[in-house]
Amino acid sequence: MKALVLKDYRRLSVEEVPTPAIGPDDVLVRVRACGICGSDVHGYDGSTGRRRPPIVMGHEAAGEIAATGIAVSRWKAGDRVTMDSTIFCGHCRHCMRGEFNLCDERRVLGVSCDAYRRDGAFAEYVAVPERILHRLPDGLSFEQSAMAEAVSVAVHAVMNARLEADAAVAVVGTGMIGLLVVQVLRSHGCRQIIAVDLDDGRLGLAHRLGATSVINSGSVSAPAAIAQLTGGRGANAVFEVVGLSSTLATALECVRKRGRIILIGNLQAKVELPLQAVVTREISLIGSCASSGEYPESLGLIASGKVNVDAFVSATPPLEEGPAWFERLYAGEKGLMKVVLRP
Secondary structure, X not given: OEEEEEEEOOEEEEEEOOOOOOOOOEEEEEXXXXXXXXXXXXXXXXOOOOEOOOEEOXXXXXXXXXXXXXXXXXXXXXXXXXXXXXXXXXXXXHHHOOOHHHOXXXXXXXXXXXXXXXXXXXXXXEEEEHHHEEEOOOOOOHHHHXXXXXXXXXXXXXXXXXXXXXXXXXXXXXXXXXXXXXXXXXXXXXXXXXXXXXXXXXXXXXXXXXXXXXXXXXXXXXXXXXXXXXXXXXXXXXXXOOOOHHHHHHHHHHEEEEEEEEEOOOOOOOOOOOHHHHHHOOOEEEEOOOOOOOHHHHHHHHHHOOOOOOOOEEEOOEHHHHHHHHHHHHOOOOOOOEEEEEO
């Protein structure tokens, strides 16, 4: 089969590799669409340490079942599916509690690190355990379905926030995940959604997708603007969707006393934390990693149109063009957001 192989940092090659074998509980999926995640782009240059060559990356995938293991009974060849990016064991303490993203034996498709190596879905076929599969709603395209992983991250973060019905919420960072958070908040009935960014173009899109107010923090004081919008109190909750010291500081300045900051972005492994501000104002910091059972809701949100994923897809090129598109994403080409490869 053909696969897009990271041979070395910033060197991708489309090569013929063996079709993966499947175990008794596995399925072989014919990949029809696989999105390039921001984490793949960061892995492309080695900055994350979690995409060590050689590796087939890719975890935002959808396709159809080509073959099933002998113990698989719920699926058959031809079924249209997407898959969780997390390969969880299903039997550890966390899995038994439904906390699949915290599985003690957690593996991620397309990741190669100290602990494990797992080839992903930038290939014609990928083998995965049947327990991580989800059936696609009728009428949903493979390209749209490949976005379910990103939507599930947003849904999981919103669930972690435990928002009150009348909460005023801010989203710091309107990249794709931030924009998905805005839409999920809107779908959950949140009435005041404030988007904060430095890019007027993305703020405009945030407004079209459901933000009730937008703030360019490069031209106005975000904390002052949010205070004015919330009667001087600040936001009940702030979603930090970047992962830099500067954006965390902005989030802390925008949240009210006893408010919550949901940490999704992790561009930097370590950030500065204004500890006194957190302690004296009793701010809760809540980490939000991947997703944990939110795929069905995510697929439903896409299928119903409550979450618009088409707004993010910049191109759907064939797998063979993958190296060129990776380089364009890595260069930060303006206006380029989500590229979905078609093996």
